[in-house]
Ligand code: SF4
C-alpha cells in the first residue's frame with residue numbers, strides 16, 4: 001500500500017469523504033456505461049484509497065463517464081462519485097495523463113464558444129471540434145440532416161452583455 | 175464553476191420572475207448553484223464578487239417544464255381545455271438522467287422514480303405506459319465525441335419503448351429528445367418511435383396537429399394519425 005497523499009489530495013479538492021467507501025458495488029451496478037470502462041467505478045474509488053495515482057489518472061473510465069449522477073445518488077455513503085471523476089479529469093489533463101483527448105477538447109471548444117458569443121453556438125462549436133480532430137466526413141450526413149430540419153443554425157446568436165460575460169469568465173480562470 | 179449559472183440566476187432575481195430552465199442538465203446545475211448561493215455564505219460572496227454588479231442571493235425559484243405546467247397551468251385546466259382526444263396514443267414517459275438526480279438537495283420529484291410527468295400525461299389524455307427506463311441516460315453530449323456510447327444507450331431506450339408497445343417517447347429534456355431523435359443518423363437500422371418534447375403533447379391535445387413536424391428526424395405521423403377530434407368536449 002502506498003501513502004495516503006493521493007486520497008487526501010482528492011478528498012480535499014472534491015470535499016467528498018472517499019475513505020467511507022465500503023465497496024458495496026452499488027455505483028458500478030447502476031452505471032449505464034460499465035461495458036466501456038477499463039476500471040469499474042467502485043474500483044476507481046478503491047484505487048484512490050490505495051494511492052494508485054497513475055492507475056486512476058490514466059484510466060479510460062473517468063472519460064467514459066457520462067456524469068449522469070446515478071452512482072452518486074445511490075451511494076450509501078453519500079460519496080459524489082461523478083464529482084470525483086470530474087476532479088480526476090482535471091488533474092489528468094493538467095499532468096498530461098489523460099487516456100483520451102476528445103472529451104476535453106470538446107469541453108474546451110464549448111467553453112470558448114460560450115466565451116465568444118455569450119452562449120453556445122452549436123454549428124460553430126461542432127465545426128471547430130471537427131477541424132481540431134481533422135475529421136470532416138464521419139457525421140456529415142447527421143449535420144446536414146439537422147441543419148435542413150432547422151435544428152442547428154449556421155449563424156451564432158449573441159446575448160446581451162456579452163462583453164461583461166467575457167470579463168467574468170476571464171476572472172474565473174485567474 | 176458556478177459563475178454562468180449564478181449570472182442567470184442574478185438576472186432572473188433582478189427581474190423578479192422565477193427562472194424557467196428548459197434543459198434538464200442546465201436545470202440541475204442552476205438548482206445546485208441556487209442552493210449554494212442560499213446556504214453557503216462564503217461561496218455566495220466569492221461568486222457575487224465575480225459577477226458584480228449583478229448579485230444573486232439564491233432566493234429565485236428555478237423551474238423545469240414539468241413544474242411550469244403543474245404549478246402555473248395545473249392538471250385541472252389541462253384536462254378540461256383539451257379539444258382533441260388522444261386516448262388511443264400510448265406513450266412512455268422518459269424523464270432523462272439528471273432532472274431529479276441531485277446530491278444533498280431535495281428534488282421536486284422522486285430521485286429515482288419520478289411520477290410528475292405521468293400525471294401531466296394522464297391529464298392530457300394520452301396513456302402513459304409504465305416502463306423501466308424512465309431515468310436511463312441517453313448518452314448526453316457524448317454524441318459528438320463518442321458516438322458509439324450514445325448509440326448504445328439510446329438504442330437500449332428505444333428498444334425498451336418498443337417492447338412495451340408504446341406509440342411514442344415523451345421527454346421534458348431537449349437533449350434527450352435530440353439524441354433519441356438522432357438514432358437513424360447514429361447508425362440504428364431497426365424501427366424507431368417518434369420522440370416528442372412534452373409540450374408537443376399539449377399542442378396535439380389543443381390543436382390536433384404539430385407545427386414542428388419538420389424538425390423531427392423520426393417521422394411523427396403515427397401519433398398525429400391517432401389523434402381524434404373530441405365529440406364532446
Ligand atoms: S456506492 Fe459508494 S460505498 Fe458503494 S462501492 Fe460505490 S463508492 Fe463505495
Ligand code: SF4
Pocket residue numbers: 027030031032033041064065066067068069070071072081082
Ligand atoms: S456518473 Fe458516470 S460513473 Fe456514475 S453512473 Fe453515471 S456514467 Fe457511471
